[in-house]
Every structure is written in C-alpha cells, then in structure tokens.
C-alpha cells in the first residue's frame with residue numbers, strides 16, 4: 001500500500017512535529033528558574049554540556065570549568081541535555097546530603113541500563129533497601145583484619161612488579177640501567193594482577209605474560225563500542241528516564257562472558273575443595289553467603305553451597321557481580337592514582353627523595369619486609385598519594401538521586417524525589433580557597449595540622465558517607481605496596497616523551513593522558 005500524504009497535510013504535520021520536538025527538548029528548561037535556584041541558561045539539545053557532548057573538552061576539564069562558573073554560590077542548577085542537575089558546592093551542605101540526611105539520598109543517579117543481571121546486581125548500581133542489605137553484608141569483607149590477611153597476596157604482586165622492573169632495567173645491554181615506560185600500562189598490569197588474585201582467585205603475572213587470556217580479556221572489560229558510547233550520550237541528552245529500553249551495554253559483552261565463566265569455575269572448584277583455605281575477597285563473599293544462609297535457614301546446609309533462593313542477598317549471581325565490580329571500580333581508579341603519583345614524583349625530585357628516605361627507613365626497621373604494619377608507618381607515602389588524589393581524582397564527581405522529598409536547610413526550596421544532585425569532587429579539589437595554588441603538587445597539604453585547617457568535605461576522592469567507596473582502604477594498601485616496590489629500588493625521571501603539562505583525552509570519561517604518561521625508570525644504585 002502506498003502511503004500518500006498530500007502537500008497540504010505535510011505542511012501541517014511537519015511544523016507540528018518540529019514544535020513537539022522543540023517542546024520535548026525544552027520543557028524542563030525552566031525547572032531551576034521556577035525553584036529560584038541560580039543556574040546557567042541551557043541551549044536546546046545539549047543543556048549545558050555542549051562542549052563535552054561534542055568532545056571539545058575532556059570530562060575532567062569540563063567538570064572543573066562547570067564548578068568555576070558557579071563561583072560564589074553554595075549550590076546551583078545546570079542541565080545535562082534535558083535533565084536538571086543540582087551541583088552542591090558548599091562543604092556543610094555536602095556533609096548534610098552525604099551523611100546526616102543520607103536517608104533522602106540513598107541512591108546513585110545511574111542510567112539504569114538494561115544490560116546483564118550481573119551489571120544490575122553490582123553494589124554500585126543497586127538501590128534502596130536492596131543496596132543497604134548487600135552493603136551490610138559486604139562491609140566486613142573490607143575490615144582491617146581481612147585486609148591484613150590479604151596484604152600477603154598483594155605483596156606478591158608488588159614483588160612481581162619489582163622483578164619486572166629489574167629485568168627491564170637490567171636486560172637491555174644498556175649501561176645506564178634505565179628503561180622508558182608508559183606508566184598507565186605498567187600500573188594497569190599491576191592492578192590487574194591484584195584484582196585477579198583478590199577478586200577472581202586467579203594467579204597471574206600480567207607483566208611477565210602479557211598474552212595470557214585472562215589478562216587480555218580483563219583489560220578489555222571497560223571497552224565498549226563507539227555505537228554504545230554514542231547511544232549513551234544520546235540517552236543522557238534526550239531520554240534518560242527511558243534508558244532501560246535501549247540495548248546499551250555498560251561493559252564489553254565478550255569480556256563479561258569470559259570473566260563470568262572464570263568465576264563460576266572458581267566458585268565450583270572451591271565448593272569441591274572445602275579443605276583448602278583462601279584469603280581473598282571471593283572466599284570472603286562465599287563465606288558471607290554461607291553465614292547469611294546459616295542465620296536464615298532452620299536446616300543445616302552445605303556451607304559452600306552458594307546456589308540459593310532469590311530471597312537471599314548474596315547468591316552465586318550477586319557474588320559474581322561484585323567480583324566483576326571490583327574489576328570495574330578498582331582497575332581504572334587505582335592504576336590512575338599510581339600513574340599520576342609517579343608522574344609528579346618524576347617532576348618533583350625533592351619529594352621523591354624524601355619519600356625514598358622514608359621507605360628505606362621504615363623497611364630497615366621491618367627487616368626489608370613490606371608488611372601491613374610497615375605500610376601504616378609510611379606517613380609521607382600516604383601524604384603523596386592523597387595529594388595525587390587531590391590533584392588528579394580518578395572520579396571527577398559523584399551523584400546522588402533524591403529518594404525522599406528534601407528541603408534544602410535554611411531555605412524553603414524542596415527537592416522532589418528523583419532530583420539528581422552532584423558533588424563536584426574535582427572542582428572542590430582545585431578550588432584555591434581550600435587549596436592555594438591548586439596546580440602545585442604539595443604533599444604537605446596533608447600533614448595532620450594542615451588537614452585540620454579545612455573541612456573534610458573538600459577532599460572527597462572516595463566520596464563520603466554510607467555510600468562511599470567500599471574499597472578505600474584496599475585501594476590505599478595496594479597503591480602503597482606498588483609505590484614501595486617502585487621507589488625503594490628505582491628512580492623516576494621525565495623522559496623525552498613526557499608531556500609537561502599533561503594533556504587529557506577528550507574522548508574518555510577517565511582521567512586519561514592524551515599521549516600516555518612516559519617516564520624513565522632507572523635503577524637506584526646507578527643514581
């Protein structure tokens with residue numbers, strides 16, 4: 001059947017359609033005005049994120065600039081496409097939202113993609129009471145006692161890193177005992193080893209064996225197709241509330257299938273070898289699941305049987321989801337921290353020497369052993385890492401969704417359920433009123449005395465409150481171990497390929513250096 005539309009009908013329908021589209025795209029644009037909240041005037045199709053949506057600026061630069069545009073305001077509104085978002089800049093209000101009034105902001109403002117059940121079941125994505133139950137079960141897994149037991153596993157990865165660097169600087173028939181390396185790649189391998197060992201129960205030495213299947217596949221977990229990326233932008237700009245109807249994948253599908261298979265086999269292996277003892281996250285979750293079931297069930301059950309009913313919080317599916325999440329949440333963030341910390345150490349030789357002295361002194365006290373207790377004594381190392389997290393926070397901002405109506409204290413402005421609220425981590429970390437000369441790398445900003453001079457809510461690399469990063473202590477332990485193995489035997493120096501200042505990629509949502517972070521690594525004895 002030929003559909004015939006007359007010219008007259010077209011003349012009526014086209015403007016109607018265009019008007020409808022215009023109305024849909026702009027219908028939210030007076031949201032902040034009506035609430036009498038300061039805002040930036042949005043533009044159709046993009047709201048206030050045009051430069052970002054057109055990849056004219058990096059995600060981090062964009063977030064910093066957006067924060068600056070609201071100078072002098074405790075909070076202000078902007079639009080991501082059609083979606084109104086409230087930026088909270090005042091540390092006191094941040095504290096209220098993230099901690100005191102947390103019950104009004106329990107959830108994260110996620111897109112709610114339709115992808116696999118593993119993705120949906122990740123702690124980072126789940127909501128409300130379901131999140132509270134899972135978080136309560138997972139929290140003991142990250143206690144200092146459990147981390148102390150896991151330190152041995154991470155230390156082995158640190159030793160592998162040291163051996164790799166010894167080989168790289170020694171085996172090249174070079175007199176200068178020096179090698180030039182891309183630091184993100186180096187630390188990506190180290191971090192992958194740590195997560196493989198602690199979250200997947202897989203022993204690997206990815207620095208030695210770059211082609212091992214686990215290494216190659218896990219490194220691709222975050223890689224999604226260009227089409228997926230564009231689709232995500234489209235959904236953010238135009239129809240966030242309908243995201244679940246789009247076939248968007250938040251992670252690489254083949255990598256996910258491979259990793260799920262590895263995890264299922266490991267869980268099965270452990271079920272059959274109950275006599276063996278493991279000290280990793282995977283085992284801790286399996287134990288927590290057994291304990292949960294033991295408390296709930298009248299019948300005595302097999303303690304390692306993780307296949308159970310949907311009423312339980314931790315079952316095989318949720319355990320696998322969390323192991324995958326540790327890769328998703330821990331890989332990029334921890335390797336980014338190590339990359340920029342080493343970059344700054346190469347550019348600031350005085351800080352590097354001071355750090356090396358501390359590492360040597362403390363290790364000397366502990367017979368050269370990089371133990372959990374030794375790490376606790378390396379206070380300058382912690383200050384270096386915290387300053388790196390300030391200057392280069394791997395996560396530029398965190399979001400919350402309003403889950404109960406909320407009156408902004410001291411005003412009569414009500415935030416309705418569903419309102420998106422963002423905490424501008426990067427903006428706060430670069431605000432000169434809290435950190436004078438924010439571009440200067442100065443670990444002394446984190447002496448105990450200096451910390452007391454400012455609000456804790458202007459330093460939020462791991463977020464804050466009940467929904468903060470559950471892996472904070474694990475991440476700090478891991479990155480300290482890597483730094484110790486690097487600094488004790490090697491010196492970091494800029495190379496011909498080192499970019500000063502760094503340029504950040506406009507196409508990544510991570511803090512990715514456009515040309516990589518290249519440094520010379522030289523054996524200490526040769527300095």
Ligand code: HEM
Nearest residue numbers: 123124329330333334395398462463464467468469471475
């Ligand atoms: C330097 C390394 C890391 C940084 C900077 C970082 C940062 C963050 C941030 C900013 C959040 C959001 C917090 C909030 O909304 O208040 C978060 C959440 C989370 N992180 Fe990390 N993270 C790091 C490493 C890790 C590691 C190693 C793991 C796992 C072993 C991990 C697991 C998680 C999880 C599970 C959540 C979600 C928590 C929840 O929703 O209850 N992170 N992280």
